[in-house]
Amino acid sequence: METAPHYAKLYTKDLHLHYGPKHALKGISLDMKAYKVTALIGPSGCGKSTFLRSLNRMNDTIDNVNIKGSVFVDNVDIYHKKVDEVQLRKKVGMIFQKSNPFPKSIYDNVAYGPRIHGLRDKAKLDELVETSLRRAAIWDEVKDELKKSALALSGGQQQRLCIARALAVEPEVLLMDEPASALDPIATAKIEELIYELKTTYTIVIVTHNMQQAARVSDYTAFFYMGSVVEFDATERIFTSPKEKQTEDYVTGRFG
């Protein structure tokens, strides 16, 4: 089996993806380092969300998708036929743009994943729910009303609850698809602080349309354009001295 560079928690090699005739990803090779935040930026339709979804095989469920190339997580090719998708998605969690809590209590939302994976012990579940809510920086706000419906929470709280729900199955990688784009500045700041805290424990890949957010939260940034990676570098380089003219034009708002 091919081995990934030792520092890369995830890496892709010559990843191509077609939606029917549309060539959405054109040979992406990218390393995503462990315990770092990698931001994917680029104009709409550039392939960044498609790429993100490829990292835990979320594209598999879409008709007419054809994937070539490799995606490695901990040196294992996740598209290998022996890979269990459920276990993969436990290890590589996803946070979506729009918070999507289940119409259940706060507690049951967080306990849902562990229960599915077979955890029945009430004390252990209680502990896991509390730990997850604490890690998602929402425990203090909800600890006295865990039985309350998750739908009664504010947008920002719902998003942090969804992060807690993702953390409850003890993933190693978090994929975030514009996790704060529907939130106000205060809620956004909380999510960004949370991302900063979470990277000490998890490897994070985030798609964002917000340039300043990418600059604030990420260690590395990949600029996608028309299905290809134009430039990948340390975030401070991308935002102070990008090498490619296209990157410079995009981050300065001159195109895209």
Place this chain on the structure above:
Amino acid sequence: MERHFEKELNNLKLTLEKMARLTQESLACATRALLEDDKTLAEKCFANERLINNLEIDIDHGVADFFALFQPVAIDLRFMLAIQKINNDMERIGDHCINIAQSAISVAAFQQKTGLMELPKMISVAQSMLHDACESFFTKNLQLARTVLETDDIIDEMNRANTREAIQLVKNDKTSIEMALEVLRISRNLERIGDLSTNVAEEVIFHVQARVVKHHADENKPRVNEEKRHEA
């Protein structure tokens, strides 16, 4: 359509251009006041200083507003950082011109003007450096910026030569000490104008190429904070 962002950027550039013109005019007035014994030119230099100071404050505010409102990145970020530093350099050059203009008034009262012989050449070099540094920024002319950097050694050597000459002047004639001190003062101020012009040229290279060349910094060496961040 010109974006609001670019309009604001351009306004700042125009203000800096105005400041650069005034600074060059001040240097011309101060040095002509010296060489032509013309006090009115020295006064023009004093008047310019107030305008330069006002423009410095305008640019300070403009830059702060720009950062707050537009959060510039990449080439725009480097442009704003460069403008901020050049603004400061121009104001300092204005101060050095004032010093020269004050010396011009003092020198005008002296009977003997020995010791000024080498200054016209140095004035010419300082004027060229300042002009080329400003021009290179506004036209993004890297070649011109490099010429300024190379000229810095020449003006430094001229300053050293003037120092030697001033010492010799005093040794030969103790009564010329005041003249010698003025020569030293003028030479030192011209040399500082050369240094500040060099700073401007370094900012041009930073703005256009994202390379830090001051203090002979190795542009390939990772920045300290970047290294720390990625080791964490």
